[in-house]
Amino acid sequence: MNKLLEISNLSVVIAEDERVLVNDVSFAIEPGEAVGVVGESGSGKTLSALSILGLLARGLKIGSGEVKFQGDNLIQASDETLRKIRGNEIAMIYQDPMTALNPVMKLGDQLLEVLNSHENSIAKPREHVLEGLAAVGIPDPKRAFESYPHEFSGGMRQRVMIAMSLLLSPKLLIADEPTTALDVTIQRQILALVAKERRRRNMSMLWITHDLGVVANLVDRVIVMYAGRIVEVGTVKEIFNSPKHPYTVGLLASLPAADSSKDKLASIPGVPPKPWQVGDSCAFSPRCWKSEENCRSKRPELSDRSASAVACFFPEGSSR
Amino acid sequence: MSLKVDGVIKRYKVRAKKSTISALNGVSLEVKRGETLGIVGESGCGKSTLARLIVGLEPPTEGTLTWNEEVLGKSVRNSLKSHHSKIQLVFQDPYSSLNPRQTIGSCVAEVIKTHQLRAVDQVDSRVTELLSVVGIPMDMKNRFPHQLSGGQRQRVAIARALAAEPDLLVLDEPVSALDVSVRADVMNLLVDLKERFSLTYIFISHDLSMVRHISDEIAVMYLGRIVELGSWSEVLNSPRHPYTRALIDSIPDHTKIQGIDFENVLEGEVPDPANLPNGCAFHLRCPIAKPNCRIEVPALKVAKASHLVACPEVLK
Amino acid sequence: MKTVREKTWINYYFKSTSGIVGLFLVSVMITLSIVSAFSLAPIDPLEQNPISALQGPNSTYWFGTDQFGRDIFSRSIDGMRRSLSVAILSVSIAALVGVFLGVIGGLFGGWIDNIVVRSSDVIFAFPAILLALAIVNSLGNSWIDTSIAIAIVYTPIFIRVARGPVLTVKEMDYVKSVRVLGFSTPRILIRHLMPNVFAPIVVQIALSLSWAILTESGLSFLGLGTQPPDASLGLMVSEAQPLAAFAWWALAFPSIFITVVVVGLNLVGDGLRDALDPARRSSG
Structure with missing residues (x-):
């Protein structure tokens, strides 16, 4: 099948000392597909996403691997090529919309700038921007056009960011925890908005989050990351109904259930290790109730590269 | 032994804008010994302000707080000296609280x-x-x-809070800043400690699923007022106030996958606490608002036994 | 059982090259000043010897002599001693008064803070050297008068440096937590607030010392402060100016001394800043 985005064997390292932060990550996104990447802080979920657009912070670099977008390898691409793709074919929304918007520039001008900096066939840019603002539920687009970012609440700013990212109808939207800083009722508004726009435009999406609950209702497929590696991949149904990796199982069990039981929460003891400290073992083995000698001396590889896979010697539901 | 909060109002003057922020607009509640009161609400609802008043970091503008029949003084200094060891606070961000x-x-x-x-x-x-x-x-x-x-x-x-041998522990978003896989551990610890030291908890969070897990009673706050108060089963299994319902609907639920309708989405945003709307603070977003809601501030009224709701429309 | 010992800031200080170089330069200058203070200079800095006037550097007069035949090396280290004494006294006064006022202002706010901030703004409004000139003019020429003048000029900087962090730190959760725990105000101040305000003040002291030396040199260059025949680096530069064309050493060596100590103190300041700020320390 035709992949829109294909990442293979990607690793991200600290440039100074080659310590590995993301290790051997491979996945693909098909046209129109929404993929969620779930992991805790330090799991490498955000770095993997930033690598796609070559936006890694200074001091970090891509150690190895390929990022293919519509067949072109973005890692070897020139800055000019990347610039053409950014904001145009691949757009991104961030956790904190305040830092992603220019505080001293009117919103309208910032949105127009996006159109001006990319070739496009939009005849009436101003009208296109106003339509875009209206589509994301900004109450008075004409007034918003003349406003500055600080005049808006966090939720409204995130809407503006979404409007901005959708202006050029990108094929892929990367969302880095865009609802984490928002209140729950506002988070739900934003999720509803993104779900609607995605369906309407048949756009692909990569949604990064630490909150399993958020992706459950939003994406088609889920990637679970732990200590810099993918530990499990599956459809939403597979991940939530029959998780295979003990980490996924533990994570789901540790969430207080909706049926208001007051039992002890199933907890995962310990803390996640740093990716570079793991070595040749399963990174989760020190916290895993199933771990055996094998897990500590050998690293389980992702079972296969198909749509659903797990990196565990003793996955849940398998006979031992 | 109990903590009583009676008609507490807290206003802050913002000198730069020459306006007044009403953080708490008349809050009354009671926490009985050995119970856990969960306080849930979104940013700007006043839950953290209430926590600061209870531990005596700031005095209330109006109203009283009583601990064991003893009024927590208006002067901050006094309340800290005399009650330091009995009421303690755990902050949200463990990176800045040590x-x-x-x-x-x-x-x-x-x-x-x-x-x-x-x-x-x-x-x-x-x-x-x-x-x-x-x-x-x-x-x-x-x-x-x-x-x-x-x-x-x-x-x-x-541990530092426990060192003071408190009776009441105010927990202000104690797990919100932690990684998901670590939260459950700390929640379990809190439950254990409560048993072990017969503590009373006030558990403040924006996360209804955590509040639901630990609380005996739940108070739902919106813009400086309690809009619903009752046992957790009453508040969560038969919520009456439209805001409580919206809040429950908004929790991302990992047990319902895909196909969830994003239809019952609560519109609008929380109004500015410096510029409160007249009448019920929620009427601008309320799906069942009536003209009267714009005029009258609804009082907390008994819906059923210990279940209080501040919405005349659902009590009809 | 393994006990984990935190590396102190001293360990971190000696990891930075600029810190080590700076400390070396400053130590050399301080040692020379001490030599001069105990009258251990090779030749009496005031002794005039017309026969050997304006000699270039040689084995007797290491830095050469001036137009009165006085030994420039001895005079330079004597001048350095004076400059350092003035700098240390003035910065001590400025730091004590400034930090006290800054902490009080930041802590209590309100009208106290207003007075502190406004009055330091007034002092800030004047160029440092001009203000020092005016004060020395009205006070007198002794080294103590010079020190007081320089102290007044640099006090507002310490007010700012102390007040800012106090404002930030007093709102930190850990200060609030110890308030809830019922600790007394002096205890919170000394144990929890000041240690976290300390770092920028120490750095400021190192930097201010170098500025104070420049100001002192400037004052004596202009004929205020140290009076002839006493040696002062600024005065020496001033006196050597007309001789520069044929006796470069009379101008060069005092200037080099000023430069070395100022650069040294600045490097020490940089080193301290990096060592005292946990965020700037490289991990590991």
């Missing part, structure tokens, strides 16, 4: 020494005991906060 230049052992020991809660030669063993109670191995005593993970720091913050 002094970065103090080892965790001396941070706990300092509380015991300052209030002379143990003889000098027993301080050390008490510190070890407290740290082990919260699950911190004693060989970490000499570490500095930045050498600990977020979960461990929050445990130290809890």
Whole structure:
């Protein structure tokens, strides 16, 4: 099948000392597909996403691997090529919309700038921007056009960011925890908005989050990351109904259930290790109730590269 | 023993904007000994302000707070001196609530020494005991906060609060800043400690699923007022106030996958606390608002036994 | 059992090259000043010897002599001693008064803070050297008068440096937590607030010392402060100016001394800043 985005064997390292932060990550996104990447802080979920657009912070670099977008390898691409793709074919929304918007520039001008900096066939840019603002539920687009970012609440700013990212109808939207800083009722508004726009435009999406609950209702497929590696991949149904990796199982069990039981929460003891400290073992083995000698001396590889896979010697539901 | 909050109002003057922010607009509640009161609400609802008033960091503008029949003084200084050890606070962010230049052992020991809660030669063993109670191995005593993970720091913050031998612990978003896989552990610890030291909790969070897990009673706050108050089963299984319902609908639910309708989405945003709307503060977003809601501020009224709701429309 | 010992800031200080170089330069200058203070200079700095006037550097007069035949090396180290004494006294006064006022202002706010901030703004409004000139003019020329003048000029900087962090730190959760724990105000101040305000003050002291030396040199260059025949680096530069064309050493060596100590103190300041700020320390 035709992949829109294909990442293979990607690793991200600290440039100074080659310590590995993301290790051997491979996945693909098909046209129109929404993929969620779930992991805790330090799991490498955000770095993997930033690598796609070559936006890694200074001091970090891509150690190895390929990022293919519509067949072109973005890692070897020139800055000019990347610039053409950014904001145009691949757009991104961030956790904190305040830092992603220019505080001293009117919103309208910032949105127009996006159109001006990319070739496009939009005849009436101003009208296109106003339509875009209206589509994301900004109450008075004409007034918003003349406003500055600080005049808006966090939720409204995130809407503006979404409007901005959708202006050029990108094929892929990367969302880095865009609802984490928002209140729950506002988070739900934003999720509803993104779900609607995605369906309407048949756009692909990569949604990064630490909150399993958020992706459950939003994406088609889920990637679970732990200590810099993918530990499990599956459809939403597979991940939530029959998780295979003990980490996924533990994570789901540790969430207080909706049926208001007051039992002890199933907890995962310990803390996640740093990716570079793991070595040749399963990174989760020190916290895993199933771990055996094998897990500590050998690293389980992702079972296969198909749509659903797990990196565990003793996955849940398998006979031992 | 109980904590009573009676008609508490808290306003802040914002000099730069020459306006007044109404953080609390008349809050009354009671927490009985050994119970856990969960307070849930979104940003700007006043839940953290209430926490600061209860522990005496700030005085209320109006109204009274009583602890065991004793009024917590209007003067901040007094309330801190006389009640320091009985009501303690655990902050949300364990990265900023510990002094970065103090080892965790001396941070706990300092509380015991300052209030002379143990003889000098027993301080050390008490510190070890407290740290082990919260699950911190004693060989970490000499570490500095930045050498600990977020979960461990929050445990130290809890141990430090326990060192003062409190009766009431105010927990202000104690797990929100922690990694998902660590949250459950700290929640379980809190439940254990409550049993073990017969503590009373006020558990403040924006996360209804955590509040639901730990609370006996739940108060739902919106813009400085309590809009619904009752036992958790009443509030969560048969919510009456439209805001409570919206809040429950908004929790991302991992047990319902895909195909969820994003239809019952609560529109609008929380109004500015410096510029409160007339009448019911929720009427601008309320799906069942009637003209009268724009005029009259609804009082908390009994819906059923101990279940109070501030919405005349649902009580009809 | 493994006990983890925190590396102190001293360990971190000696990891930075600029810190080590700075400390070396400053130590050399301080040692020379001490030599001069105990009258151990090779030749009396005031002794005039017309026969050997304006000699270039040689084995007797290491830095050469001036137009009165006085030994420039001895005069330079004597001048350095004076400059350092003035700098240390003035910065001590400025730091004590400034930090006290800054902490009080930041802590209590309100009208106290207003007075502190406004009055330091007034002092800030004047160029440092001009203000020092005016004060020395009205006070007198002794080294103590010079020190007081320089202290007044640099006090507002310490007010700012102390007040800012106090404002930030007093709102930190850990200060609030110890308030809830019922600790007394002096205890919170000394144990929890000041240690976290300390670092920028120490750095400021190192930097201010170098500025104070420049100001003192400037004052004596202009004929205020140290009076002839006493030696002062600024005065020496001033006196050597007309001779520069044929006796470069009379101008060069005092200037080099000023430069070395100022650069040294600045490097020490940089080193301290990096060592005292946990965020700037490289991990590991």
